[in-house]
Amino acid sequence: MIKKTNRINLVEQVANQIEQLIKSEHWKVGDRLPPEMELMEQFGVSRNTLREAIRALVHAGLLETKQGSGTVVHSTNALEAALKRYVKKSELMEILDVRLALEKQAAQLASDNRTEADLLKLEGYIQESQQAVKNNDYESLIELDIRFHQAVVSSSNNQLLIDLYEPLVEIIYSFVQDLMKMNVPYKYEEELHIELFKAIRNQDKVAAAAYVENYMEILRQEIVEMIEEKQQHE
Template identity: 80%
Template sequence: MIQKTNRMNLVEQVASQIEQLIESGSWQVGERIPPEMELMEKFDVSRNTLREAIRALVHAGLLETKQGSGTTVRSANSLGAALKRYVKKSALLEILDVRLALEKQAAQLAAEHRTEADLAKLESYIQDSLQAAKNSNRERFIELDISFHKAVVVASNNQLLIDLYEPLLEIIYSFVEDLMTMNVPFKFEEELHIELYTAIRSQDKVAAATYVENYMEALRKVIVKLMEE
């Protein structure tokens, strides 16, 4: 519910309320925000105040303004926005370090806490990935691969870990795309993660953690090689 403002710093209030609308899901990522006149009326503020609040959120990374397409929601929360701003400056190897830390812990916890529903979801992503591989549908394969990784994190049954991982999803997708643009041969069979699924199903925490370590180390070698070329 949008509240009319009546305190001194109107810009901060409007920015805060817009941020709440985004974080609550009322305004979805990728969605264009309502027209300026509508927002001025609902917030009961001037055009200058509204525009200043929007500029602040654009700078923070929550909103994005493009010529000809208006202002859209760029990130679902402040953490996600901060990560996206940072990733522009961070190296692929740094992203890999973060993935290793989170996904290794998630894999171990998933092996311990996974349910039958979790296993069914993981298996379905693998089967769908196989089909995408047969069709050489790279984009679909990558989407399914990331969904698999997310499902492993969800299976950890650790809400904080899930919340920390969520903002990384777009970064991970970009990470894979970056590797592709650097002419890395895309080997579908190495991205199916059947061994990880097997370890989680068998509740083998050591095997699950070892798989993630080996997988990330293999990616690291590819990246280092590309940097040397």
């Protein structure tokens, strides 16, 4: 599984091998890397070469060095790690703008590329969401809503779009929770997205895009209200 290196750029080779081992889930997120001596022997490199490779992957966001815990896997790919770092620094409105762009494109692509399996998954989330509303189980509704959006993006069948959207999920979840905690009216029935499902099922790209634009505009207004409400209490 781990191959000994034999070319000039040993640091890059070791870094690439470690990255591939992470992507293949040989080491999963949260796992601690083996001791330094063990890795040096497995890769057939010096301590300096190994440390430089690890340092490069820490900088890329794939690995994280924790005091007392050694080096642990932080992310499965460099793109996701970079996007997560950027998202954390972004303003909420900027994130919403990016979400609109990605979800609008995803809805249009999903209208073209969705499969019967995709439709069954989307419909299943809607049905579970309806039941959550009846049970006043709004925590479950939030999770189901996020899964629905992810399923729409997945139905686009565009891997880069899927990778770009993934770092936003945690931010979106946190945002909706904040809305619930405020006195801002939250329209749970609008989280069922039945009309978006119908547009995707009917392969109506125009209707799918229009739905996302309208939904995001409503969301934008709710964010403004939430921010104003917070400012009044500060």
